[in-house]
Amino acid sequence: MMEFLNFYLFPGILLGCIYALGAIGISLTFGILRFSNFAHGDTMVLGVYITLSFVWLTDLHPLVVMPLAMALTAFAMLGMDRAFFKPFRKSPPIMSVIASFGLMLMIRSAVQFFWGTQIQAMVKGIQPPLQWLQPLMLREKQLYILGGTVILMVAMHLLLTRTKIGKAMRAVSDNPDLAALTGINTERVVQATWILGASLAVAAGVFLALDTQVETNMGFKMLLPMFAAAILGGIGKPYGAVLGGMVIGIVEEVSAYPWIGTTPLLNPGYKAGVAFAIMVLMLIWRPQGLLRGRQF
């Protein structure tokens, strides 16, 4: 039982937090800008490497410098939006998809050019599990990840329900024509979407880097589970993305548990396939997602 909790369920919840944070941006971009943004994973990578540079410069804990990296990445995202996505606002959405496809590789190659491709550690040294939680094996950084996710989720919830721009974002996502009729400034909503999506992506990336390591292809690896989470939850539904991310993270980890016999139910090498399988089943069974998102 403890083994299941410590090695399968908790890692699954942690991974779920990370997927959830990443999937919010994908879901919102899909809902508000109407295209699937393939550059999202690499926006995350950019933020992680900016955080890493700050850590190298200041020797502070990554979570302390993370807000600055979130702001810088969000700012960079606005610049990239102006350069690569704005020209296609009125074009068919597939043009933006291709542009995001190109941007994905541009960001990644820029990161690889400036920072190199060696695997890095966000925090040096190995952390032992916390003593006072025995027999639960949780590390300090994992508590940070859980806590950080909760704080960011609450902040996102307050932003979407209590602020004018948040309400406008939900309105545009639900019905763009009606939102435009009521005089909502769509361009402002688009900018807010990029800022929110990019910031949460950076947080997801830094959490993932804390839990594992920093590598330049971590964004691409995250892309599929994040898309699967967004589709599972319902496109354009941020809370759905959170739900979807949690489900996929937990299923991915728990699928390696020896449910039958003594060998892992699923070869851990195929963990990445779990997200894909869930996504495909969802597309067949309920393309609008669990929370009745937009269906194209």
Next chain:
Amino acid sequence: MDLGLIIYLMSLLTMGGIYAVLALGLNVQWGFTGLFNAGIAGFLAVGAYTQAILTTPIDRDHLGAYDWPIPLAMVVAMVFSAIVAFAIAKICIRLRSDYLAIATIGIAEILRLVFKNELWATNGPRGVSQIPKAFEGVRFADIDWLTGDLSGWAALRYEAVSRGWMDVPLPTPEERFLTAGLFLGMVVAIVLVLYIALEAARKSPWGRTMSAIRDNETAASAAGKDIEAFRLESFVLGAAMMGLGGAILAQYLKQIDPQVADPLTATFLVWVMLIAGGSANNKGAILGAVLMYAVWSGTEILSQKLLTFLSSDTVGLLTLAEAGEWSIRFAYLRVFLIGLILQFILQRRPQGLLPEKRPKPRPKPSPRSAPEAEKTGSTQA
């Protein structure tokens, strides 16, 4: 011209030709029917691994030793690729193109995992080597230079196999040159055949239905076209061509590993090629493939030359170790450049170098013969 340059140009054209096969396949899917396939790498890898496993003569650490004839394996490679495409298209083709993009990216990643994890079949990350290459066994002695008869090559390949690979006398540089030349000829011939076939398809009612679906789905549906069936056909056909590209690539490289499904060189580069050359234009797809591959390969050579110059004794700006580090970094700069080219074309010339030319609909034959109708000026269509 010196021999080195000729050999380089030949390799450039061969790889350009292989990419042209991939770009033509993507053109069927994206150019004509508007299907966004972001998993070219997956279909390419299926073709490459099928070819590799079916034709390798000696069972090493993977499934193999079937020793199939090369052309037959190429056909089966296409079929396998088509089957994978059929399965994925059956699920996603009715949804908006974004979903197909995500699903194809997903299937490409899963396939890469399969090729990496199933050691018994694919030898995992170490890959399959000693893949037979068409025209490999050709020796000068086999060719009757007066008649140009090439039939000797096949017999020789089997002889080489029966003797075990190590016993085969190494080909002389001239003979390797001959093999490379004949292989290039084969690639060019394949591209040409595909081009002619696709041009015919494009002008046929089938091809015109495809672009009708792409441009206005509702109207095409109202005209009684089964949209899902047409899309499925187009997707499967394109994927089969990508499988063929993979089968040729496996022969050309002689060894493959899961990196053959690298999304960068397999998927992304092909997209840039097609968009640069001109979507929905078969000539554009070929031109884009050769041109962009020349840019891709040319920038590599240029950066190597620059680094050799900078680290040479006379200049001495870089040590050898630094030059090695920079050569890796320059590779990423090249990717960045390719991405920038894509964005530039997308914004400034979205139709590509060679824009689409719509075929003129043929007038329906009237009860009288068509030329007669034209003469009298009565167009009863």
